[in-house]
Amino acid sequence: MNKPVEECNVGIVGLGLMGGAIAHALRNRCGVLQERLFSCDMNGETLSYAQKEGVIGRGWEAGRAGEMLSSCDLVFLCLNPSAALNFIDKWESAFKPGSIVTDIAGTKARIAEAAEKFREDADFIPGHPMAGAEKSGFANCGLCDFCGKNYILTPLPRNKRENLEFLKQLILRMGFGRITEVSPAEHDRKIAFTSQLCHVIASALIDCEADTAITRFGGGSFEDLTRIAMLNVPMWTELFIENRTALLQRIDQFEESLGALKNLIDGAQAAELEKRLAVVRERRAAM
Amino acid sequence: MNKPVEECNVGIVGLGLMGGAIAHALRNRCGVLQERLFSCDMNGETLSYAQKEGVIGRGWEAGRAGEMLSSCDLVFLCLNPSAALNFIDKWESAFKPGSIVTDIAGTKARIAEAAEKFREDADFIPGHPMAGAEKSGFANCGLCDFCGKNYILTPLPRNKRENLEFLKQLILRMGFGRITEVSPAEHDRKIAFTSQLCHVIASALIDCEADTAITRFGGGSFEDLTRIAMLNVPMWTELFIENRTALLQRIDQFEESLGALKNLIDGAQAAELEKRLAVVRERRAAM
Numbered sequence: 291m292n293k294p295v296e297e298c299n300v301g302i303v304g305l306g307l308m309g310g311a312i313a314h315a316l317r318n319r320c321g322v323l324q325e326r327l328f329s330c331d332m333n334g335e336t337l338s339y340a341q342k343e344g345v346i347g348r349g350w351e352a353g354r355a356g357e358m359l360s361s362c363d364l365v366f367l368c369l370n371p372s373a374a375l376n377f378i379d380k381w382e383s384a385f386k387p388g389s390i391v392t393d394i395a396g397t398k399a400r401i402a403e404a405a406e407k408f409r410e411d412a413d414f415i416p417g418h419p420m421a422g423a424e425k426s427g428f429a430n431c432g433l434c435d436f437c438g439k440n441y442i443l444t445p446l447p448r449n450k451r452e453n454l455e456f457l458k459q460l461i462l463r464m465g466f467g468r469i470t471e472v473s474p475a476e477h478d479r480k481i482a483f484t485s486q487l488c489h490v491i492a493s494a495l496i497d498c499e500a501d502t503a504i505t506r507f508g509g510g511s512f513e514d515l516t517r518i519a520m521l522n523v524p525m526w527t528e529l530f531i532e533n534r535t536a537l538l539q540r541i542d543q544f545e546e547s548l549g550a551l552k553n554l555i556d557g558a559q560a561a562e563l564e565k566r567l568a569v570v571r572e573r574r575a576a577m
Numbered sequence: 578m579n580k581p582v583e584e585c586n587v588g589i590v591g592l593g594l595m596g597g598a599i600a601h602a603l604r605n606r607c608g609v610l611q612e613r614l615f616s617c618d619m620n621g622e623t624l625s626y627a628q629k630e631g632v633i634g635r636g637w638e639a640g641r642a643g644e645m646l647s648s649c650d651l652v653f654l655c656l657n658p659s660a661a662l663n664f665i666d667k668w669e670s671a672f673k674p675g676s677i678v679t680d681i682a683g684t685k686a687r688i689a690e691a692a693e694k695f696r697e698d699a700d701f702i703p704g705h706p707m708a709g710a711e712k713s714g715f716a717n718c719g720l721c722d723f724c725g726k727n728y729i730l731t732p733l734p735r736n737k738r739e740n741l742e743f744l745k746q747l748i749l750r751m752g753f754g755r756i757t758e759v760s761p762a763e764h765d766r767k768i769a770f771t772s773q774l775c776h777v778i779a780s781a782l783i784d785c786e787a788d789t790a791i792t793r794f795g796g797g798s799f800e801d802l803t804r805i806a807m808l809n810v811p812m813w814t815e816l817f818i819e820n821r822t823a824l825l826q827r828i829d830q831f832e833e834s835l836g837a838l839k840n841l842i843d844g845a846q847a848a849e850l851e852k853r854l855a856v857v858r859e860r861r862a863a864m
Contacts, residue, residue, distance in 0.1 A: 420796030440793060470793045477794075483786060484799040490838055491778060491802065496857045496864075497834035498827075499770060505864045506727060506757045507764075509707030511805045512771040515778065518798045519861040527851045530842045540785075541839050545832070547784035551777055552828050555817045564814045570783045574806040577783075577792045 291363065291390055291456040295463075296321040301362035302329040302346070303355065303377060305336050307423055307522075308394050309368030310431030313345050315464035323347070328362060330355040336428045356384035367393035370525050371401060371532050378404050387411040390453050394419055396481065396525075397533040398444045402474035406446055413453045418442040418477065419466065420485075424520040438467035442481075444474040482536035487544060489526055490537070492519040578650065578677055578743040582750075583608040588649035589616040589633070590642065590664060592623050594710060594809075595681050596655030597718030600632050602751035610634070615649060617642040623715045643671035654680035657812050658688060658819050665691050674698040677740050681706055683768065683812075684820040685731045689761035693733055700740045705729040705764065706753065707772070711807040725754035729768075731761040769823035774831060776813055777824070779806040 291298065300322055302309045313329065316322040325347040331337050337349025350358040359365060359381055367374045374393050385391060391414040395401050398416050405414035420440040423433035441461045445454050458469055472480070495512075496519040505512070530537060554563040578585065587609055589596045600616065603609040612634040618624050624636025637645040646652060646668055654661045661680050672678060678701040682688050685703050692701035707727040710720035728748045732741050745756055759767070782799075783806040792799070817824060841850040 420794070422796060422798075439797070440795060442794065468793065480791060480794040484791060484794040485796055488782075488798040488802045490835065490842070491782070492798070493854055493857045494831055494834040494838055495775070495778070496861045497838070497853065498830040500860070502860060502863045504767060504771060506755065507707070507729065507767040507771040508727060509709060509772055510726070511709075511775040511779070514801045514804060515775045516861055516864075517801065519857050521854060521858055523851050523854045523858055527847050527854060530850065531845045531847055534842050534845065538839065538843055541835070541842075543785040544781055545835070548777065548781040548828070548832070551781055551784065552825065555777075555821050555828075556825055558818045558821065560814055560818055563817065564810050566784065567780055567808060567810045567814060570780045570806050571808055571810055573787070573789060574783045574803055576789045577803075 291453055293363075295364070295456075295460055296323070297326075298322070298363035299326045299328065299361050301358050301365045302327070302368055303331075303365060304368040304373070305329045305331040305333075305340055305346075305349075305428050306368060307426045307428070307431050307434050308419065308421075309366065310340070310345075310428035311421070311434035311436065312366050312368060312394075312419075312464070313340065314431060315436055317345055319465060320460060320463045328358045330358050340428060355381050359384040359389075360386055362386055363389050365389060365391045367391065367395075369393070369395070370528050371395040371397050372528055374401060375404055378408070382409055385409065385412045389413070390415065390457060392417045392457060396485065396529045398442075398474035398477045400532070402444055402446065406448070410448075413448075413450050415446070415449050415454060415457055416444045416474065417457070417461075418444075418481070419461075421466075424517055426522045426525075436465035438465070441466040441469045442477055443469060443471045444477050445471055478533050479536045482533055482540045486526075486530055486533060486537045487540045489518055489521055490530065490541065491544070492516050493521070495519065578740055580650075582651070582743075582747055583610070584613075585609070585650035586613050586615065586648050588645050588652045589614070589655055590618075590652060591655040591660070592616045592618040592620075592627055592633075592636075592715050593655060594713045594715070594718050594721050595706065595708075596653065597627070597632075597715035598708070598721035598723065599653050599655060599681075599706075599751070600627065601718060602723055604632055606752060607747060607750045615645045617645050627715060642668050646671040646676075647673055649673055650676050652676060652678045654678065654682075656680070656682070657815050658682040658684050659815055662687060662691055665695065669696055672696065672699045676700070677702065677744060679704045679744060683772065683816045685729075685761035685764045687819070689731055689733065693735070700735075700737050702733070702736050702741060702744055703731045703761065704744070704748075705731075705768070706748075708753075711804060713809045713812075723752035725752070728753040728756045729764055730756060730758045731764050732758055765820050766823045769820055769827045773813075773817055773820060773824045774827045776805050776808055777817065777828065778831070779803050780808070782806065
């Protein structure tokens with residue numbers, strides 16, 4: 291990108307929780323002017339609301355996304371993986387020549403494949419902001435805090451060095467604390483553990499206890515472990531299934547560790563259990 | 578108790594994280610005077626420090642606990658379950674006639690049994706404050722926040738109504754938000770789920786990943802799920818083994834739910850998975 295972001299037209303495709311949070315960060319932290327910030331979304335009311343709130347300058351209904359794309363120097367695709375793939379498929383020809391495109395999807399293999407095959411005159415750099423909230427939608431985007439959070443990028447060999455640098459600077463200005471660059475496959479393996487496995491575990495914990503009054507016996511740990519069970523169901527269903535090869539391996543590993551601890555407890559093997567928990571304690575403290 | 582707590586001598590047995598947090602709450606929120614707040618502990622330095630800090634009026638080394646107990650109207654046993662049982666066994670005769678005794682142990686079956694057989698002229702009401710921190714010891718007791726937290730009591734038929742009332746009022750003044758009274762067996766079954774199972778899961782999660790740099794891929798959920806893996810190893814080893822019958826049942830239930838989700842993911846059964854996750858989401862939101 292040969293101009294500062296303040297002089298760019300920026301498009302947000304999908305003004306949900308993450309799209310909304312990115313829009314706010316661009317406006318409030320990165321100097322993007324309202325009249326240069328655009329969005330397209332299936333929900334016209336969301337667009338009107340965001341415009342009235344001074345966040346975006348103009349909104350396009352989903353069917354007219356092409357009009358928006360043709361004027362955008364930078365586009366954030368803030369959609370679930372499958373919707374992002376469909377969007378690219380449908381609107382590829384509409385993107386502005388020379389534009390930078392990035393996405394936020396929680397699995398990267400198929401997105402990176404699509405980015406690899408994307409138009410040569412636009413630069414698609416796949417990404418994953420590691421932030422979220424227990425509620426979804428634009429109205430809740432204030433709950434999605436970027437401050438100090440991780441952001442993963444899975445750049446492709448074809449991405450231009452200066453565009454990658456431009457995006458990284460912007461990500462830091464948005465408030466993120468650390469950017470990690472890895473391959474899409476590495477991203478998917480790591481995320482299967484830190485994100486998807488954790489959501490499966492939280493869901494399984496709630497799944498196995500129907501009594502909602504159990505919270506009378508909560509001391510903080512139960513609440514912390516299950517907060518993310520209030521998940522965006524369609525999105526997480528998609529992420530779990532999309533990344534199932536890596537996720538199933540991680541579930542197996544977890545089951546193995548859980549089984550080992552269970553056996554030590556069952557056998558009342560205090561010394562062995564203490565030894566194993568001491569390693570766990572040290573490791574977590576080092577993280 | 579026929580006098581207000583402000584006129585009681587209160588003894589804290591074990592000035593660790595919880596003993597320290599209770600001592601602070603008694604001093605700062607309940608009007609207990611320094612000269613009326615006593616403690617015995619194995620660590621003489623902790624006692625001196627707590628006295629110098631204006632928390633306790635006097636400290637007794639563990640071997641001279643009897644001297645302290647004989648003057649205390651109210652005693653908090655702030656020890657691990659086995660240490661509490663040993664303490665009662667050794668010092669039962671030293672407690673002041675008419676005194677109220679309570680404890681904080683995370684499993685209640687054996688403590689309640691001991692309380693049942695306790696001297697008839699003292700009133701032992703077993704309890705469990707549902708609070709804690711990732712660090713242990715008196716020096717960290719500021720991290721152990723009682724505000725709005727749950728407190729479980731497992732009163733015995735022999736406990737005097739007015740003493741139970743006295744203790745409950747005091748617990749609320751200490752800052753706790755909700756007191757639940759249940760049988761020791763019920764406590765142990767519920768706590769196996771909300772507390773012990775969560776600590777086993779957090780430990781298993783850390784156990785199955787040796788790479789501490791994995792936190793570069795954390796988005797909050799991994800951090801939330803594993804914070805409690807920084808556990809007080811001897812205490813939790815004891816709690817897991819002490820309550821293993823209930824805990825193993827809960828681990829089995831959890832493994833079953835996890836296995837069911839795993840199968841749906843493995844089979845890419847999106848509709849079924851969405852249905853199950855939607856129930857989870859609603860249930861957690863209702864908690």
